[in-house]
Amino acid sequence: MNILILGSGGREHAFAWKIAKSSSCNKLFIAPGNAGTGEVGENVDINVNDFKSIKEFVLAEEVELVLVGPEEPLVNGIYDFFQQDSKLRSISLIGPSADGAQLEGSKKFAKEFMMRHDIPTARYQAFTKENLNEGYDFIDSLHAPYVLKADGLAAGKGVLILENIEDAKNELEAMVTKSKFGEASSTVVIEEFLDGVELSVFVLTDGESYKILPSAKDYKRVGEGDTGLNTGGMGAISPVPFADRFYIEKVEREIIRPTIEGLKSENITYKGFIFFGLINVKGEPKVIEYNVRMGDPETEVVIPRITSDLLNLLKGINHGTFSEKDLEITNEFAATVMLVSGGYPQSYENGKEISGMESIDTSLIFHSGTKNDGCIKTNGGRVLALTSFGATINSALEKSYETAEKISFEGKYYRKDIGFDL
Numbered sequence: 001m002n003i004l005i006l007g008s009g010g011r012e013h014a015f016a017w018k019i020a021k022s023s024s025c026n027k028l029f030i031a032p033g034n035a036g037t038g039e040v041g042e043n044v045d046i047n048v049n050d051f052k053s054i055k056e057f058v059l060a061e062e063v064e065l066v067l068v069g070p071e072e073p074l075v076n077g078i079y080d081f082f083q084q085d086s087k088l089r090s091i092s093l094i095g096p097s098a099d100g101a102q103l104e105g106s107k108k109f110a111k112e113f114m115m116r117h118d119i120p121t122a123r124y125q126a127f128t129k130e131n132l133n134e135g136y137d138f139i140d141s142l143h144a145p146y147v148l149k150a151d152g153l154a155a156g157k158g159v160l161i162l163e164n165i166e167d168a169k170n171e172l173e174a175m176v177t178k179s180k181f182g183e184a185s186s187t188v189v190i191e192e193f194l195d196g197v198e199l200s201v202f203v204l205t206d207g208e209s210y211k212i213l214p215s216a217k218d219y220k221r222v223g224e225g226d227t228g229l230n231t232g233g234m235g236a237i238s239p240v241p242f243a244d245r246f247y248i249e250k251v252e253r254e255i256i257r258p259t260i261e262g263l264k265s266e267n268i269t270y271k272g273f274i275f276f277g278l279i280n281v282k283g284e285p286k287v288i289e290y291n292v293r294m295g296d297p298e299t300e301v302v303i304p305r306i307t308s309d310l311l312n313l314l315k316g317i318n319h320g321t322f323s324e325k326d327l328e329i330t331n332e333f334a335a336t337v338m339l340v341s342g343g344y345p346q347s348y349e350n351g352k353e354i355s356g357m358e359s360i361d362t363s364l365i366f367h368s369g370t371k372n373d374g375c376i377k378t379n380g381g382r383v384l385a386l387t388s389f390g391a392t393i394n395s396a397l398e399k400s401y402e403t404a405e406k407i408s409f410e411g412k413y414y415r416k417d418i419g420f421d422l
């Protein structure tokens, strides 16, 4: 079958790399893709939110399955766009409906959903400029640090964690009255701070049954020891040692199953990935956030650990055969180290030539922000995700760090302590 993957990061390269190996994969397209995806499939110059061009393309190329990488087209309703079009309806689009995508598109919706279905999460309230004073009172009722979240999508920047109560009140005001994060912060969720170790659990569902994918931990801060500014993610490890079989069973019982059942009972169509951002508070898993897609760089450790045919599994989602399909996972650890451009997550320069990749055979190299200009150049803050396997976290990391040394581009930076807390 012909497949189209939407997106342009390391997540999409990892998906493309895996799907290209499937015996059912005929032509593989990635829109818009990057230099790495161009090596395993054909890049197509279409924006992920340009539904009209996507339609023309999938019909012209007889695409039968569309895998949506990032959240934005999902929140914008690409699933519904396909369902409402008689020519597109029979194409499998992997991702939730716009209603389902609200789990990520609106923090308030997600919190209310968790309340309705008794899913453990931080205590919260939501505020707008109409009830700002109640927001100040709610802040007074909490202890530091204070967690403020813009309701809508804010490109990963809409969460503030503040130590000082006056700062928290000022930021709340700036968010709701001065559109600090644009329309996304016209509603703000304020919640209790939870102290614990974070981990991510991923599920693939056809809306009826589900399969639990490997767990992972990502490292969001730019600096060692989890310091400095937030980034898209500087590295990842899978599996997470404390998330053993018993722990995952608890997550399944208290969080995954109620989520799937809750979506079903509310008639919300959901055929895709659910990313549970969890925090472990004294052995109790609680939901910090839902995402309606896979994580990046978590995908770069989770997908390579799957040894069975991913495309076969995805095909089952719209053919009523999903629950019968195999999902096999290696016991080995996978570790990803992200090479980023100097200056990231603030300003950085693109267009730096990358060298040293040809000789690498101990790691997988997933491109995050690259471009093929005759030679491969940097084209983003996060540039390459280097994934290696090992019997232990350290042996996997060691290989990724060796690879990190062998690859060069001007301004290259990476964290040297990925996995330090495991």
Ligand code: AMP
Pocket: 122, 147, 149, 156, 159, 191, 192, 193, 194, 195, 198, 277, 288, 289
């Ligand atoms: P989110 O975009 O909701 O994932 O939030 C970004 C990051 O903020 C999370 O990965 C956590 O590190 C942190 N965070 C969010 N909510 C809380 C909370 N209630 N308690 C502690 N940390 C939080």
Ligand code: GLY
Pocket: 218, 232, 233, 291, 294, 295, 296, 297, 298
């Ligand atoms: N790595 C976190 C995310 O994809 O949201």
